[in-house]
Amino acid sequence: MTGFEEWAAAAVEVFGEVKPLADRLPQDHFEVAVADHECLGTAAGRLLDSVAREVGLRQTVHVRAAPQPAGSSFGLAVERRISTLLADAGPLDDWVRDAGEAPIVRAAANARDRAPRLVRVETRDGLTLDAFTAGDRARPAVVLVPPCGMPVELSLRWLRALGEEHFVVTWQTRGLFSAHGPEAGMASGVADQADDLLAVMDALDLPACHVMGLCGGAVIVVEAAHRHPGRLGSISLWHGDYDFGAGSTKTDHQRDVQALMEMGADTLAKAAAYQKLMHRPAALAKIPERLAPLVLYPYASPVLFHHYCRLNLAIMSFDITDLLGRIRHPTLVVTSRTDTTAHPEGSHRVARELARARLVEEPSGDHLSVFDTSSRLVQLAADFVAAQYLSTPGRR
Numbered sequence: 068m069t070g071f072e073e074w075a076a077a078a079v080e081v082f083g084e085v086k087p088l089a090d091r092l093p094q095d096h097f098e099v100a101v102a103d104h105e106c107l108g109t110a111a112g113r114l115l116d117s118v119a120r121e122v123g124l125r126q127t128v129h130v131r132a133a134p135q136p137a138g139s140s141f142g143l144a145v146e147r148r149i150s151t152l153l154a155d156a157g158p159l160d161d162w163v164r165d166a167g168e169a170p171i172v173r174a175a176a177n178a179r180d181r182a183p184r185l186v187r188v189e190t191r192d193g194l195t196l197d198a199f200t201a202g203d204r205a206r207p208a209v210v211l212v213p214p215c216g217m218p219v220e221l222s223l224r225w226l227r228a229l230g231e232e233h234f235v236v237t238w239q240t241r242g243l244f245s246a247h248g249p250e251a252g253m254a255s256g257v258a259d260q261a262d263d264l265l266a267v268m269d270a271l272d273l274p275a276c277h278v279m280g281l282c283g284g285a286v287i288v289v290e291a292a293h294r295h296p297g298r299l300g301s302i303s304l305w306h307g308d309y310d311f312g313a314g315s316t317k318t319d320h321q322r323d324v325q326a327l328m329e330m331g332a333d334t335l336a337k338a339a340a341y342q343k344l345m346h347r348p349a350a351l352a353k354i355p356e357r358l359a360p361l362v363l364y365p366y367a368s369p370v371l372f373h374h375y376c377r378l379n380l381a382i383m384s385f386d387i388t389d390l391l392g393r394i395r396h397p398t399l400v401v402t403s404r405t406d407t408t409a410h411p412e413g414s415h416r417v418a419r420e421l422a423r424a425r426l427v428e429e430p431s432g433d434h435l436s437v438f439d440t441s442s443r444l445v446q447l448a449a450d451f452v453a454a455q456y457l458s459t460p461g462r463r
Contacts, residue, residue: 075173197219260381264287302399362435398421
């Protein structure tokens, strides 16, 4: 693969990751600063616009010579992500002269071929979910329950890694990804979100299989395992964001986010007021640059934010104390000593109170770094899933 082909593949991936947020923003262009504007400006602008067209980005990309005052956190998150493509770019003018835009067209076509397959799923209360599958349908199934409100692009590395040996399924949170926006009166409880897990499994005709919950998704898995024990074969819970009522041990981050969710969930007017705070560039301070456009997605508009608060507050305030003793599934519980996002004590308590749980405490990491899918974490997940399928002959 040539340098241009490698760059084109990376560019298509980056633009694919920023597109969900970009699609929700009102602006018609993004501006990217380039240190050596005279050398990179013309070619960079042409190539970035070519990638934007191939990926289906509505906005154009303007290349400028020097930074300007920061705009909203949303546009800035997109611009910073795109700017990484130019930080160590090769001879862009030479690439354009020698090969034109053909490598970008090929990279986009390859990305579409490798993308998870979209499946529309009807929920029990009449909504439509976007579910996604990766891997061979004949292989053992794994269902991934992501954090509330996150675009599927956040889970792509897990889909690709586990999809090499498994049939991997996930979906996007109810109501937050439809073109016309969330529906008024949409159910938002944890039971409703657990029913969505069952709806996805039913639509794809999945038997009892391994179900993997990340962050708030772990709470949905616990509820599903409690309410529908025969539908889940084994479970894994990664950096779970748990509530135990008055007995909860939570990080400052958990308490702050839950308070924000309570205010935003109350009324649309309150959500609009607090959503404005997320426009400030300071909102990006503690979010890894690669993940910022994905993590900010559910904050992109007042209506989106309001319904996200309703859904996520239901998860964050869902007391699981009485559920754990009734769950008998083989379980892997993963946390880390340094998680300042979801308190590791929550995972320790879950592992202690589940009948068949194994606790793994990593030396570092949190519910965002877990999406970097280090080889160690992927192997941990794959080994646990393989052991469960080997112990249950005939399970698909």
